[in-house]
Amino acid sequence: MDTFWKNTLWSQLGASMDALENALLACPEEVLGDPSKRPESWYEFWYLVYHTLFWLDLYLHGSKEGFTPPKPFGLEELDPAGLFPEQVYSKSELQAYLQHCRRKAQTTLESLTDESARRICTFGWGAVSFAELLLYNLRHVQHHVGQLNLILRQKIDDAPRWVVRAGR
Numbered sequence: 001m002d003t004f005w006k007n008t009l010w011s012q013l014g015a016s017m018d019a020l021e022n023a024l025l026a027c028p029e030e031v032l033g034d035p036s037k038r039p040e041s042w043y044e045f046w047y048l049v050y051h052t053l054f055w056l057d058l059y060l061h062g063s064k065e066g067f068t069p070p071k072p073f074g075l076e077e078l079d080p081a082g083l084f085p086e087q088v089y090s091k092s093e094l095q096a097y098l099q100h101c102r103r104k105a106q107t108t109l110e111s112l113t114d115e116s117a118r119r120i121c122t123f124g125w126g127a128v129s130f131a132e133l134l135l136y137n138l139r140h141v142q143h144h145v146g147q148l149n150l151i152l153r154q155k156i157d158d159a160p161r162w163v164v165r166a167g168r
Contacts (some may be wrong), residue, residue, distance in 0.1 A: 001112045010109050014166025016039055016141040017056070017102055022160035023074050023148040024049055031155045035115055045151055050089050051077060052144040059137040060104050062121045070100050082134055109134075129164045 033046040042048070054069060054077045061067045064078060072093065076083045083140075117131035128136065149159035 001114050001117055005111050006112055009112075010106065011165045012103060013105055013109070013138045013141075014102070015133065015163040016138050016145065017098065017105065019145045019160065019163040020049070020052060020141055021095070021098055021150070021161065023145055023152065024091060024098070025089070026152055026156075026160050027148075028156060029091070032052055032091055033082070039120065043151070045148060046088055046091075046153075047084065048144050049094045049147055050097075052087065053094065053101055056137060056141055057097070057104065058100045059121075059133050060101065060108050062119065062133065063157070064123070070097065101123070112155065125164050 027045055030048070032047055042051075050073070054073065057069055058064070058067050058077075067075075069075070072087070073080045074085060076085050112130075117129060119130045120127050121130050121133045152159040
């Protein structure tokens, strides 16, 4: 695949990950979530970050087959019953997962070929080329970044600024 397109994809996918990181770093511990309690809502800050990272990682993989998130994360997100993880993940665990996803995205885009970009990826919601899945992935991350920034505005009356392009 042309270097121009790889760089363009990285610029924007990386920007969405930077925006996710900015929201996570801006979140005070008291807003992140109570580590002594299991989540009771899809809108707990830590859970939204985890959900976003899990699907970012999975979509970078391109299929459910053979996908395993890094430890300590599990596959609860794939359970049709919509189970929450057994534990509340800490800010440092979420930051480590984000760094894992950033490296995976960079490696994935560096190795992207015209053939691999056209590979069909099938999920419960439909089948798309891997190239389209990358764009879908970017949109999914940014969707949840918007939710996280709204939570920050509501809880601490502050939120990170828009990220134009990937910083790294």
